Amino acid sequence: MLLPLLYSTQLKIHMQVFEYPQKNEWSQLLERPENDLSNLYETVQSILSDIKQNGDKVAKAYSKKFDGYAADHLLVSKTETDKACLEVGSVLKEAIYKAKLNIEKFHEAQISSEKIIETCPGVVCRQKSVAIEKVGLYIPGGTAPLFSTVLMLAVPAIIAGCKEIVLCTPPNEEGEINPAILYTASLIGIKSIYKLGGVQAIGAMAYGTESITKVDKIFGPGNSYVTAAKQLVSLKDVAIDMPAGPSEVEVMADESCIPSFIASDLLSQAEHGVDSQVILITDNKKVIAEVQEELTKQLNQLPRKEIAEKALLNSRIILLKDKNEMIEITNQYAPEHLIIAMRDDDEVANKITNAGSVFIGNYTPESAGDYASGTNHTLPTHGYARAYSGVNLDSYVKKITFQKISPAGLKNIGPSIEIMAAAEQLDAHKNAVTIRLEALKNK
Structure with missing residues (x-):
């Protein structure tokens, strides 16, 4: 039986420390927080079926029930968007614009040219990328309105050439959407924005209503209800971006790391939600003690301290013998986000085969990928990085093959x-x- 060592006496919620576990114990150590959606399926399916049959009327009713807002009109008006744009400060606007440029540059580089191949004399084959015609983007509104996700989902959709882009996001009780979400959507050129969240938004985009166009593929993160809804509609009605679960980060660190940086990275992920998971893998005992001390200092300064504390219940610190074991356990875990704070960081990065997105070196925080470096932050979780890629330009296109003989x-x-x-x-x-x-x- 694996028993954790608790290094800190100050933290209310301790990071569990495991020293030199045997390889046959790794799977148990790397278990994710329980994400069993089976008990939600009946409730979610009932809502989806209701929306499929009754459209806008019940979508509005569910919005009233779950978000506290009874909408007369689901579509956000131009007047509302213009007002929101005026409410966003110039400093934030400049930051969003800079992030947009970097995300555009990275995703534009993914455009592939059509190649014509004569596989043998008289047999000509080619493959062409064709944009998915109608896509739906789900943007969570909750405790952390993710306007950055608008950038991550809408920018590649525009670059790919999707003809119709539908964006759904939940309103507050006054029927308002966070101004930064509306400003970002307006900056990119998204006009079909709807005040609708949760299961009802997924159902509306999957089936179509009087107001909302049925789409061909749905993108975006969400809570367990949204995740269950995406899984259910993907069975036969619409494609989705990828399986998704609670957010997670793994940090690989050796004696060259900067403990305060490591603690900040662990906490930046822990504040996402109570079911998030953070893992530190190291071959150095001193690193563990120093990171724990920094966690104590930084945690008490966080406005979302209670969320981060609960997320740390799902956390692990694992002490291993050497770099090779660290690489092996990382590829087994297949983290959504991976930070490599090690002396030979590039060499280690080249040996990573399973990860959503990798952040190399002490000065590359995971926050950079969340916002502005250019890579996409919509990534596979729960070990799906073994087989799935994060959202990229190819997520918005189909590859059609042609042959002429x-x-x-x-x-x-x-x-x-x-x-x-x-x-x-x-x-x-x-x-x-x-x-x-x-x-x-x-x-």
């Missing part, structure tokens, strides 16, 4: 197709080639 090309590959089709006992497949080859004999 000349008569000479069919003569070239036709016999191989016939042999393979016959071996799979698919005679109609074989005949589709044979009938053409026979016709060519007469020319």
